[in-house]
Amino acid sequence: xxxxxxxxxxxxxxxxxxxxxxxxxxxxxxxxxxxxGDVGRAAEFVAQSLRDAGLENVEVIPTERHPLVYADWLxxxxxxxxxxxxxxxxxxxxxxxxxxxxxxxxxxxxxxxLYARGSADDKGQMxxxxxxxxxxxxxxGEIPLNLKFLIEGEEEIGGASITKYVAENPEKLKADVxxxxxxxxxxxxxxxxxxGLRGLVYTEIEATxxxxxxxxxxxxxxxxxxxxxxxxLLGKLKNADGVVQVPGFYxxxxxxxxxxxxxxxxxxxxxxxxxxxxxxxxxxxxEADRTVLERVWSRPTLEVHGIAGGFTGAGAxxxxxxxxxxxVSMRLVPNQNPEKVVAAYTKFVEESAPxxxxxxxxxxxxxxPLLVDPDHPAIQVAAEVFGAKMGKPTVFTRSGGSIPIVGDxxxxxxxxxxxxxxxxxxxxxxxxxxxxxxxxxxxxISTIAEFFTQYGTRS
Amino acid sequence: xxxxxxxxxxxxxxxxxxxxxxxxxxxxxxxxxxxxGDVGRAAEFVAQSLRDAGLENVEVIPTERHPLVYADWLxxxxxxxxxxxxxxxxxxxxxxxxxxxxxxxxxxxxxxxLYARGSADDKGQMxxxxxxxxxxxxxxGEIPLNLKFLIEGEEEIGGASITKYVAENPEKLKADVxxxxxxxxxxxxxxxxxxGLRGLVYTEIEATxxxxxxxxxxxxxxxxxxxxxxxxLLGKLKNADGVVQVPGFYxxxxxxxxxxxxxxxxxxxxxxxxxxxxxxxxxxxxEADRTVLERVWSRPTLEVHGIAGGFTGAGAxxxxxxxxxxxVSMRLVPNQNPEKVVAAYTKFVEESAPxxxxxxxxxxxxxxPLLVDPDHPAIQVAAEVFGAKMGKPTVFTRSGGSIPIVGDxxxxxxxxxxxxxxxxxxxxxxxxxxxxxxxxxxxxISTIAEFFTQYGTRS
Numbered sequence: 001x002x003x004x005x006x007x008x009x010x011x012x013x014x015x016x017x018x019x020x021x022x023x024x025x026x027x028x029x030x031x032x033x034x035x036x037g038d039v040g041r042a043a044e045f046v047a048q049s050l051r052d053a054g055l056e057n058v059e060v061i062p063t064e065r066h067p068l069v070y071a072d073w074l075x076x077x078x079x080x081x082x083x084x085x086x087x088x089x090x091x092x093x094x095x096x097x098x099x100x101x102x103x104x105x106x107x108x109x110x111x112x113x114l115y116a117r118g119s120a121d122d123k124g125q126m127x128x129x130x131x132x133x134x135x136x137x138x139x140x141g142e143i144p145l146n147l148k149f150l151i152e153g154e155e156e157i158g159g160a161s162i163t164k165y166v167a168e169n170p171e172k173l174k175a176d177v178x179x180x181x182x183x184x185x186x187x188x189x190x191x192x193x194x195x196g197l198r199g200l201v202y203t204e205i206e207a208t209x210x211x212x213x214x215x216x217x218x219x220x221x222x223x224x225x226x227x228x229x230x231x232x233l234l235g236k237l238k239n240a241d242g243v244v245q246v247p248g249f250y251x252x253x254x255x256x257x258x259x260x261x262x263x264x265x266x267x268x269x270x271x272x273x274x275x276x277x278x279x280x281x282x283x284x285x286x287e288a289d290r291t292v293l294e295r296v297w298s299r300p301t302l303e304v305h306g307i308a309g310g311f312t313g314a315g316a317x318x319x320x321x322x323x324x325x326x327x328v329s330m331r332l333v334p335n336q337n338p339e340k341v342v343a344a345y346t347k348f349v350e351e352s353a354p355x356x357x358x359x360x361x362x363x364x365x366x367x368x369p370l371l372v373d374p375d376h377p378a379i380q381v382a383a384e385v386f387g388a389k390m391g392k393p394t395v396f397t398r399s400g401g402s403i404p405i406v407g408d409x410x411x412x413x414x415x416x417x418x419x420x421x422x423x424x425x426x427x428x429x430x431x432x433x434x435x436x437x438x439x440x441x442x443x444x445i446s447t448i449a450e451f452f453t454q455y456g457t458r459s
Numbered sequence: 460x461x462x463x464x465x466x467x468x469x470x471x472x473x474x475x476x477x478x479x480x481x482x483x484x485x486x487x488x489x490x491x492x493x494x495x496g497d498v499g500r501a502a503e504f505v506a507q508s509l510r511d512a513g514l515e516n517v518e519v520i521p522t523e524r525h526p527l528v529y530a531d532w533l534x535x536x537x538x539x540x541x542x543x544x545x546x547x548x549x550x551x552x553x554x555x556x557x558x559x560x561x562x563x564x565x566x567x568x569x570x571x572x573l574y575a576r577g578s579a580d581d582k583g584q585m586x587x588x589x590x591x592x593x594x595x596x597x598x599x600g601e602i603p604l605n606l607k608f609l610i611e612g613e614e615e616i617g618g619a620s621i622t623k624y625v626a627e628n629p630e631k632l633k634a635d636v637x638x639x640x641x642x643x644x645x646x647x648x649x650x651x652x653x654x655g656l657r658g659l660v661y662t663e664i665e666a667t668x669x670x671x672x673x674x675x676x677x678x679x680x681x682x683x684x685x686x687x688x689x690x691x692l693l694g695k696l697k698n699a700d701g702v703v704q705v706p707g708f709y710x711x712x713x714x715x716x717x718x719x720x721x722x723x724x725x726x727x728x729x730x731x732x733x734x735x736x737x738x739x740x741x742x743x744x745x746e747a748d749r750t751v752l753e754r755v756w757s758r759p760t761l762e763v764h765g766i767a768g769g770f771t772g773a774g775a776x777x778x779x780x781x782x783x784x785x786x787v788s789m790r791l792v793p794n795q796n797p798e799k800v801v802a803a804y805t806k807f808v809e810e811s812a813p814x815x816x817x818x819x820x821x822x823x824x825x826x827x828p829l830l831v832d833p834d835h836p837a838i839q840v841a842a843e844v845f846g847a848k849m850g851k852p853t854v855f856t857r858s859g860g861s862i863p864i865v866g867d868x869x870x871x872x873x874x875x876x877x878x879x880x881x882x883x884x885x886x887x888x889x890x891x892x893x894x895x896x897x898x899x900x901x902x903x904i905s906t907i908a909e910f911f912t913q914y915g916t917r918s
Contacts, residue, residue, distance in 0.1 A: 031772065031773065031774035031775060032772065032773070032774075033773070092776060092777075093770070093772065093776060095770075096672070099671065156775075156776075157774050157775055158775060200777070202775045202777070208740075209740050210738045210739050210740050211738070211739025211740065212558065212887065212890045212891055212892075213555070213889065213890050213891070214737075214738065214889075214890060215860065215889045216762045216764065216788065216790070216889075217659070217790060217858065217859045217860025217861050218755065218858065218859050218860055218884075218888065219738065219859070220755065220762050220790050220859055221701065221745045221746070221754035221755050221758050221759075221760040221790070221859065222733075222738075222743050222744065222745045222751045222754045222755050223738045223740070223744065224738070224740050224742065224743070224744045225744075225762055225763060227763045227764070227766050228693070228697070228762065228763045231690050231693045231694055231763065231766070232694055234690045235690055235691055235694035238687070240691060240813060240814075242680065274681075278673075278678070279669045279670070279673065279678065279681075279682045279683070279815075280669050280670025281667075281668050281669050281670065281682070281683050281815040281816070281817075282814075282815055282817065283683065283814040283815040284681050284682065284683070284814075284815060285681065285682065285684075285813070285814055285815050286680045286681045287680070292681045295680035295681045296677065296678065296679065296680050296681050299680050300680075301675075301679040301680040303679050303687065303777075303779055304684060304686045304687045304690065304769070304780075305675060305686070305769050305770050305775075305776060305777060305778050305779075305780065306686065306769030306770040306776070306778075306780060307686050307690070307766050307767070307768055307769060307771065307783065308766070308771040309765060309766055310763070310765030310766060310786070311552070311554075311764050311765040311786060312765040312767040312784070312786070313490065313491065313552065314491070314492070315490035315491075315616050315823070316490065316616055316617060316661045316764075316786065316788075316823050316824065317490065317551060317552060317615075317764060317765070317786070317889070318659070318661070318762075318764060318788060318889060319764050319765075319889050319890070320762055320764075321764065325771070326686075327769070327771070327775065327776070329675065329775075329777060331675070331676060331679050331680070354699060354744070355699075355741075355742040355743075355744055356738075356740040356742040356743060357740070357741075358740075358741065364775050365775065399677065400676045400677050400678070400679055400680065401674065401676025401677055402676050402777075425677075428671065429674045429677065430672065430673070430674040430675075430776070430777060430778050431671045431672045431673060431674070431778070432671055432672070433671075
């Protein structure tokens with residue numbers, strides 16, 4: 001038996017990485033119906049890996065769409081705390097495919113990174129939890145606390161099934177704290193716990209103009225154009241300074257405490273580097289009176305993710321398009337309420353339709369923003385372990401992203417969530433050439449194992 | 460030998476229609492590279508039909524893209540006038556396919572109409588010229604004037620090859636007047652000659668934001684969004700009242716003469732019917748201080764024909780898109796100059812790019828607007844023949860569409876063009892379920908034959 005988790009990880013590096021690669025080869029793209037079978041295969045892979053790690057009561061739970069995977073280890077007994085480990089095995093679509101240097105579902109090692117869709121978000125990170133259990137059992141022979149695993153396959157499409165499941169099974173999922181690894185270190189080498197997340201309202205707007213595509217010569221100048229109508233409408237949603245124009249949108253927005261804002265300004269951040277290396281455009285946008293971290297962490301936004309309408313093939317076609325659609329989302333911050341925002345947004349969109357244009361709004365998902373108390377004992381232990389492992393004090397940050405499940409855990413299980421992620425800011429989540437630093441995968445396994453040990457033995 | 464063209468047409472209806480159907484079955488979509496072979500087949504079909512009608516010196520002329528077809532009949536001799544017959548055998552793409560009631564390339568008779576892509580624009584109409592020659596030779600045994608035919612396969616994609624050919628072959632194409640049937644009657648039963656056409660500048664705008672698609676949670680609020688940037692940019696091109704915002708755009712616009720405007724107001728026109736039956740939306744748009752006919756016939760416009768960018772599949776993907784493109788055209792009126800408009804437009808687009816967004820403008824084609832003198836002798840004969848055939852005085856109108864070749868004939872051959880079209884306003888050019896009234900096909904054959912006869916014998 002290896003003397004420590006670190007030793008176990010060290011002597012099993014190749015296998016631990018190969019198993020992750022097998023997981024990443026499954027194109028479990030939850031939003032594309034043609035990949036439903038792959039999503040199912042990924043769920044089975046997760047279930048089997050939980051069994052192999054020694055977890056018990058492993059279940060693949062069918063839902064209306066993609067299965068949940070549950071497992072537990074309750075042998076530490078009632079005197080010990082219980083951690084609910086969450087992750088997701090589904091991934092974003094890989095398009096545009098032509099921008100990938102190596103195929104998205106053929107994991108490739110390059111420069112100390114593992115390139116694959118899902119390597120950081122979230123397969124590579126959720127798999128660390130499983131491997132931490134394996135490593136603990138193999139090296140220490142025991143796990144000094146109780147564990148429950150709940151892994152979903154719909155995170156990238158709104159997570160409807162897990163939300164329902166959590167709401168309906170609070171007893172089964174009873175725990176003291178949840179652990180999620182689906183975020184990033186603030187920067188390479190900085191242990192980071194994320195204590196705030198934005199909420200997300202995702203919608204589709206469909207605009208309809210004439211009853212059919214019209215000849216732009218014969219009708220141009222008098223007939224409404226669905227694409228231009230949608231363009232006009234979208235232009236009303238946000239001004240050039242990045243300020244959302246939906247009435248009342250900012251009413252409930254909570255400003256971060258002065259101390260939190262101050263801690264953000266002490267973090268290393270170069271706007272020039274962020275612009276050049278991460279964004280790669282000629283200028284940043286958004287609310288000019290806010291720092292970039294404020295804009296991304298503590299300010300709500302509105303984005304258009306995609307738009308399509310009319311003739312978009314090669315060459316020229318002179319039509320006045322009959323219809324056009326856009327995908328539009330809003331990121332919300334504490335204390336905005338998704339339902340209230342949806343209502344105000346829908347009303348504004350409907351009222352803002354240009355003459356001759358009918359609009360229809362579909363709400364695809366609506367998740368709440370979240371803040372976690374950094375003084376919770378589990379978070380204190382996590383911060384200490386994390387800092388000790390990396391040799392630096394842990395920083396508390398927020399993320400502009402959305403992990404709706406954290407809100408579900410708070411609402412239905414009344415527990416806080418530790419967001420202990422090992423990604424890096426340039427991992428390229430949702431982008432071509434997503435990657436995960438290989439060392440961080442191993443660091444994550446041993447850090448999480450150490451957290452389980454410390455939180456279990458100290459309680 | 461039949462006693463008249465009308466008798467010949469009457470006794471050959473079924474065959475004349477069947478031959479047109481064969482022509483319409485060829486999916487000669489000039490803008491789609493995968494249909495290049497079909498475009499070539501259509502050219503051969505035209506050449507063979509010209510030979511069959513008795514025309515001479517038939518040539519299929521290769522170009523950089525799709526072939527031209529030439530033929531002539533010069534046996535009337537130098538004392539007689541020469542008419543240059545023009546038409547095009549290429550068609551628009553049929554999409555959206557799902558809106559067609561019967562397949563676009565399987566011509567179908569329904570309610571007295573022939574439904575097919577190209578039935579009215581322009582195969583069904585150009586074919587009348589060929590069949591008029593056939594009918595004249597079969598019934599009268601002679602053609603009392605000289606004819607040249609020049610038929611192209613690039614009309615729907617800007618007509619670059621024919622423009623070059625006309626410029627380089629003024630002697631070969633020498634004629635007194637050109638005849639084009641690619642327009643519509645003002646309304647069912649009203650003989651109409653179109654004497655004005657709008658010009659067309661067709662462009663593509665490409666907007667680029669971040670160097671790759673970004674996660675909208677992690678970057679939303681600070682990173683430029685190529686789709687929203689393009690939306691902002693397009694919104695600056697035209698205001699909500701339909702007024703184009705490019706500086707200097709209206710500087711050279713010529714107002715129609717008071718008499719011409721007055722004649723338009725005397726035409727039967729119901730705005731309510733136009734809105735309900737042709738456009739099919741809840742309201743018209745455009746310059747409110749102009750009548751609908753003015754807006755479409757004598758005012759320049761700007762339209763967005765299509766837009767694409769970001770994620771547009773089913774479901775949700777939370778990206779900030781890296782790039783987006785739009786197809787944008789402007790219709791021009793006398794005396795606007797396409798080159799001048801292109802320069803002002805390109806400058807305005809480049810200067811209007813939002814922060815962080817790079818834009819690139821590609822000009823796909825640029826054609827001039829045109830006005831024809833209604834007092835030209837050939838046009839007077841055409842008006843008289845047309846009126847006599849239909850039992851009503853011929854009206855002079857304009858069209859909002861663009862037939863760039865008419866400008867080429869004016870510039871390089873110094874001849875006017877008779878725009879004698881037999882379409883109807885609801886033919887659905889460029890739209891699903893394009894149709895051509897079957898009776899108008901036969902009416903066109905005999906009217907054109909009668910025009911040839913009268914113009915030839917009177918000169």
